[in-house]
Structures are given as C-alpha cells and as structure tokens.
Amino acid sequence: MKKLNLYRDIVGEDIINQLKQLAEPLKGIKVVHVNSTKLGGGVAEILHKLLPLKEELGIKASWEVVTGESEFYNCTKNFHNGLQGNAVPVDQRLLRIYEQTNAENADRLREKLADADIVFIHDPQPAMLLHYIPERKGKWLWRCHIDASRPFRPIWKYLRSKVEGYDASIFSLADFAQHLPNTQYLILPSIDPLSEKNIELEEKEIDSICEKYNIDRERPMMSQISRFDRFKDPIGVIKAFKLAKKFTPGLQLVLAGGGATDDPEGEAVLNEVRAAADGDPDVNILLLPPDAHRIINAIQRASDIVLQKSVKEGFGLTVTEGMWKGKPLIGGDTGGIRLQVINHHTGFLVNSPEGAALRIRYLFNHRDKMIEIGNNAREFVRENFLITRHLREYLTLMLAMLHYQDKGRIELS
Amino acid sequence: MYKENPAFNIKDCALVAIATGKKAHNLRELKDIISTIDEGSVYYHFWGMLLKPRFLNREYNNEFAMWVKRSLHDSVLAERLAVIDPTDYDTLEELRTEVIDTIEERLDENEWINFVKPHRRFHFIRSHIVVFDTHTTIESPEQLVDIIPNMSTGSIFYHFIDARGRGHQNEDDFRQWLSGFGEDLKPLCDKIAGLDPYFVSPHTLRDQLDEIFTEFFRGEVK
Numbered sequence: 001m002k003k004l005n006l007y008r009d010i011v012g013e014d015i016i017n018q019l020k021q022l023a024e025p026l027k028g029i030k031v032v033h034v035n036s037t038k039l040g041g042g043v044a045e046i047l048h049k050l051l052p053l054k055e056e057l058g059i060k061a062s063w064e065v066v067t068g069e070s071e072f073y074n075c076t077k078n079f080h081n082g083l084q085g086n087a088v089p090v091d092q093r094l095l096r097i098y099e100q101t102n103a104e105n106a107d108r109l110r111e112k113l114a115d116a117d118i119v120f121i122h123d124p125q126p127a128m129l130l131h132y133i134p135e136r137k138g139k140w141l142w143r144c145h146i147d148a149s150r151p152f153r154p155i156w157k158y159l160r161s162k163v164e165g166y167d168a169s170i171f172s173l174a175d176f177a178q179h180l181p182n183t184q185y186l187i188l189p190s191i192d193p194l195s196e197k198n199i200e201l202e203e204k205e206i207d208s209i210c211e212k213y214n215i216d217r218e219r220p221m222m223s224q225i226s227r228f229d230r231f232k233d234p235i236g237v238i239k240a241f242k243l244a245k246k247f248t249p250g251l252q253l254v255l256a257g258g259g260a261t262d263d264p265e266g267e268a269v270l271n272e273v274r275a276a277a278d279g280d281p282d283v284n285i286l287l288l289p290p291d292a293h294r295i296i297n298a299i300q301r302a303s304d305i306v307l308q309k310s311v312k313e314g315f316g317l318t319v320t321e322g323m324w325k326g327k328p329l330i331g332g333d334t335g336g337i338r339l340q341v342i343n344h345h346t347g348f349l350v351n352s353p354e355g356a357a358l359r360i361r362y363l364f365n366h367r368d369k370m371i372e373i374g375n376n377a378r379e380f381v382r383e384n385f386l387i388t389r390h391l392r393e394y395l396t397l398m399l400a401m402l403h404y405q406d407k408g409r410i411e412l413s
Numbered sequence: 414m415y416k417e418n419p420a421f422n423i424k425d426c427a428l429v430a431i432a433t434g435k436k437a438h439n440l441r442e443l444k445d446i447i448s449t450i451d452e453g454s455v456y457y458h459f460w461g462m463l464l465k466p467r468f469l470n471r472e473y474n475n476e477f478a479m480w481v482k483r484s485l486h487d488s489v490l491a492e493r494l495a496v497i498d499p500t501d502y503d504t505l506e507e508l509r510t511e512v513i514d515t516i517e518e519r520l521d522e523n524e525w526i527n528f529v530k531p532h533r534r535f536h537f538i539r540s541h542i543v544v545f546d547t548h549t550t551i552e553s554p555e556q557l558v559d560i561i562p563n564m565s566t567g568s569i570f571y572h573f574i575d576a577r578g579r580g581h582q583n584e585d586d587f588r589q590w591l592s593g594f595g596e597d598l599k600p601l602c603d604k605i606a607g608l609d610p611y612f613v614s615p616h617t618l619r620d621q622l623d624e625i626f627t628e629f630f631r632g633e634v635k
Contacts (some may be wrong), residue, residue, distance in 0.1 A: 014565035174536035177432035
C-alpha cells in the first residue's frame with residue numbers, strides 16, 4: 001500500500017481506510033479503461049494516476065488506447081466541438097472512417113474487452129467499440145468528460161445511437177447529462193496532489209524555470225495553462241491582459257499549453273493567438289511538450305492569478321490545479337468552472353474579456369484578498385477535488401454496477 | 414456502571430450521485446416533478462446533499478429552498494421550504510407531500526411564474542448509497558472518545574444524519590445506542606441532540622461530536 005500511504009498526510013487516515021474497505025469486495029476483478037491518447041489532456045492525466053491506485057487496492061486495472069488516422073481524429077474533434085454546442089458539419093465519409101476505425105480497434109482489443117468485468121469507455125472516440133464487441137461479459141460504462149449540456153443536435157443524435165446501449169453512463173455534472181435509457185452517474189474529475197504537476201516545488205526550481213522562460217518574478221504575472229483551443233478563449237485572455245495592463249504596470253501574461261495528440265486544430269489556434277499578441281514582449285506564449293508537468297507547476301506557482309477564461313469547459317482541471325497552488329482563479333462562467341470558482345471566495349467567474357480585466361485589476365489592488373482567496377481555494381480543493389474522492393466514487397459505482405444494480409441502498413456485510 | 418447494551422457496530426458509507434434526467438425551469442415544473450419523482454431524489458435533496466462539495470455553510474437546509482432563493486429569487490418560499498424539518502415526517506412520501514403543499518400555497522399567491530436560464534435549471538438527482546462494515550465494534554460509551562476523531566465523514570453521515578431517516582424516531586445512532594445504557598447518559602444525549610446537522614459539514618460535525626464526548630467523559634474542553 002505504498003502509494004496510497006503517501007496520500008495519508010494530505011487527506012487523512014480515514015479516507016484511506018475507506019478506500020480499502022470499499023475495494024475489498026472488488027479484489028481480483030478485471031477493469032479496462034479505453035480512451036484515445038496516453039499523452040495530453042485531462043483524461044489521460046487522470047487515468048495515469050487512477051490506475052496504479054486501483055491496482056494497489058487489488059483490482060486488475062488496465063488501460064487501452066484506440067488508434068486511427070488523422071481523418072479519424074478530425075471526425076472525433078467534430079464530435080467534441082459538436083457536443084460542446086458548435087454547429088459542425090456531419091460528414092458522412094468521416095463518419096464511415098470513425099466506424100471503420102472503431103471496428104479495427106475492436107478486432108485488436110476484442111479478447112481483453114470481452115473478458116473484462118467492467119469496461120470504462122472515455123469520450124466519443126472509442127464509443128462504438130461496444131457495438132463491435134457483442135460477446136462482452138462485463139458491464140460497460142460510457143464516461144463523457146465533455147460539457148454536453150446543449151449539444152449540436154445532429155451530432156448528438158448520431159452519438160446517442162452509439163452510447164445508449166451502454167449499461168450506464170457517467171457525466172461530470174447533472175447539467176451535462178443527456179436523456180439516455182441507462183443510469184447516468186455523476187462523478188466530478190480530480191487532480192493528483194502528488195503528481196509532478198501539483199507536487200510542492202522548491203523556490204529555486206521555480207526561479208530557474210521562470211528564468212528559462214523569460215518570466216520576471218519581480219513583476220506581477222498571471223497565466224492560463226490550456227491547450228490552444230478556441231473554447232479556452234486564449235484570444236479573450238490576451239484582450240483582458242491588454243485592458244488590465246495599463247492599471248497594473250509591468251504585468252506579464254503567460255499562455256502555456258501543449259497539444260493533445262487527438263487535437264488537430266491546435267496549430268491553427270496557436271497562430272491566431274500569436275497574431276493577437278502582436279509581438280507584445282510581456283505576452284509569453286509557450287508551446288510545451290505533453291510531459292512538461294514541472295514547468296506548468298512552476299508557472300502556476302509563480303503566478304499571482306491563474307486564469308481559465310473558457311467559454312465552454314467540461315470540468316476545468318487547470319482551474320483545480322491553480323486553486324491547489326493557493327492562487328485566486330478568474331474563470332469563465334461555464335461548465336464545471338462554476339462548481340469550483342465561487343465569487344469572492346475562491347476567485348471570480350467572468351463572462352467577457354472586460355469582466356476578466358475588471359477582476360484582474362481588483363485583485364492586484366487588493367493583495368490581502370488575493371492571499372485570502374488563494375488559501376480558500378486550496379482548502380476547497382483538498383475537501384472536494386482530489387483523486388482520493390474520485391477513486392472512492394469509482395469504487396462505489398463499480399460496486400453498484402456489479403452487485404446491486406438499481407438499488408438505492410447497498411448494504412455490504 | 415451502566416446497564417448492559419448490545420455492542421455498537423461502526424459502519425461507513427459512500428454515495429454516488431445519479432442524474433434522473435428531470436429538470437425544472439420554473440416553480441410549477443418543480444412541483445410537478447417532485448410529485449412524481451423517485452423518492453430517492455427527495456432523500457437526496459434533503460439528506461444526500463449534505464455529503465456534496467460546497468464552500469459556504471448552508472443558508473437553507475434543503476436544495477429545493479436553495480434553488481428557489483438563488484435561481485427564482487423568491488425569498489418567501491425559500492424560507493417556508495427551509496423550515497421543513499424532514500425528521501418531522503415518518504416517511505419520504507409524507508415529506509414529499511409537505512413540500513408540494515408548500516409550493517402549491519405559493520403558486521396560489523402569485524399570478525406570475527419566473528423562468529430561469531438553462532444553466533440555472535433545477536436538476537433532480539438521486540443516489541446509490543453503499544453502506545459497509547468497518548469491522549470496528551465498541552462495547553462501552555467511553556470508547557467513542559477515541560473513535561469519533563478517526564471516523565470518516567461517511568461514518569459521521571451514516572450514524573448521525575442518515576440514521577434519522579432509518580426509523581429510529583428521528584434519532585441519530587449515537588443517541589439511540591447511548592439511551593440503552595440508562596439515565597446516566599441522558600445529559601450526554603441531550604448535548605448531542607443540540608447539534609444541528611444541516612448547517613455544517615460532516616467534518617465540523619465530527620469535531621463537534623468529539624468535543625462533546627471528550628468533555629463528558631474526560632472533563633476536557635477541546
């Protein structure tokens with residue numbers, strides 16, 4: 001129980017004991033997670049951390065990745081954008097490629113998935129595997145990490161026909177849940193306080209990383225860590241920075257992001273962001289490799305304010321990460337950011353670049369509030385958004401699925 | 414010496430929320446859905462929500478009242494709903510009826526109905542609650558002094574909050590068990606009865622119980 005013990009100092013003995021007890025009836029079961037990338041994005045990060053913990057608790061957990069050509073990812077990017085409400089084209093040729101790619105992956109993974117007790121399929125990319133593996137023996141769950149609260153209907157209509165056959169689905173928030181014939185569980189994502197991205201860093205390491213990336217620690221600084229994606233509104237962040245800068249002399253902005261291997265639009269958006277920055281030396285745009293966790297950690301810790309000005313967001317793990325580092329958050333008033341950012345307590349929700357600029361000015365003029373809000377934010381994450389809570393809910397869900405389907409109250413002896 | 418009493422078995426619980434897919438945009442829809450929704454959803458919005466993430470201490474003791482205040486901006490109805498104490502009702506059906514009556518009364522008073530924006534809708538949620546044995550058993554009340562500080566919030570929820578809906582005449586499990594030891598522990602039970610589970614987190618409840626037990630059995634003020 002080495003890894004779990006490391007969490008004891010952060011979350012307390014009672015939480016660790018609870019996990020062990022919940023996992024007891026699940027020992028030896030085979031659980032497989034399937035998504036479309038092992039690098040980049042919040043889903044991959046969570047799986048990297050959750051799986052070893054499940055293993056330590058005696059569950060035979062493994063992780064598979066579906067692979068495809070670039071057109072497959074173009075199609076699934078359209079699904080992603082469509083689920084978030086964008087009117088995207090429904091290209092029949094791409095849909096056939098999507099189906100064919102899932103069929104090929106099903107052939108490759110058939111034996112393992114058919115034999116598993118529980119299969120978690122993450123997001124739309126591998127969603128059709130269910131259709132191609134009818135001989136499955138276990139329970140299959142579709143885990144939707146995307147804000148699908150108001151999807152573009154033609155896209156949702158197509159995807160619904162692929163996911164309604166699952167034994168259950170999981171959404172991050174009730175607002176994201178769509179009408180489906182199965183049980184829809186609600187599980188919030190989480191961060192790992194012991195990961196490279198969140199672990200405590202020494203000041204000299206933060207200094208050295210800032211020096212390397214031309215961040216002046218003597219001057220005020222704010223950052224947004226995100227993939228270069230229009231839904232994250234990096235252009236809006238630059239606009240807010242320009243509005244706030246004249247009231248906060250010396251202000252610097254760091255926009256740092258990596259590209260997920262399943263996101264074909266990243267480069268186009270990055271070019272738009274560079275154009276919007278217009279050569280301003282105080283706007284630092286960093287394209288980081290997917291494993292730049294300590295760099296991101298250092299940038300967040302060096303920030304006075306962390307921004308996540310998304311216009312659509314599933315949950316917003318970068319929000320959680322910033323809060324865990326004791327920083328006030330300025331976040332877009334959307335999706336899961338609303339659950340984390342509470343006005344005047346853990347940060348501010350904003351609806352426009354102007355709103356973000358206003359809150360930036362407020363915080364830089366109230367340094368005491370900045371500290372108070374940052375401390376609140378860290379404690380809020382400790383209570384609610386760490387990986388141990390996430391794991392507990394997955395264990396509870398697995399127990400419910402395997403042994404006690406549809407009973408409101410499950411009594412284990 | 415106290416009277417003999419069966420041992421107290423410490424249990425724990427974990428809860429996972431389930432979307433029912435039902436959403437209300439206005440007060441009339443809220444009432445209509447409450448009248449037909451699975452009673453597990455009534456349980457969740459009165460009791461289960463006490464285990465949910467939140468930042469501030471609650472202003473109201475159930476999620477119907479909170480939504481009416483924050484999204485419909487009807488303070489009068491929010492206050493009337495908030496005064497409903499679920500422990501006054503023997504069954505969830507009776508509790509449901511009281512909520513519906515309260516909303517209907519307000520609907521009769523108002524000729525207009527407020528609608529909310531889509532992201533402000535009321536989402537009806539139910540839950541699976543998994544109860545499990547910690548395999549910790551205590552024989553004497555004094556042992557609670559050492560046990561309580563190490564209890565999980567799930568245990569606190571199960572024994573102090575969930576117990577009230579499990580047919581112990583709306584008593585928590587601690588008082589139910591302690592009362593079996595006779596009159597000597599009545600002052601302790603009275604102190605526990607003074608704890609209000611609605612407005613603080615399970616963590617705070619655990620601290621409050623810890624203070625009460627430590628003071629009663631060891632005379633120490635924490």
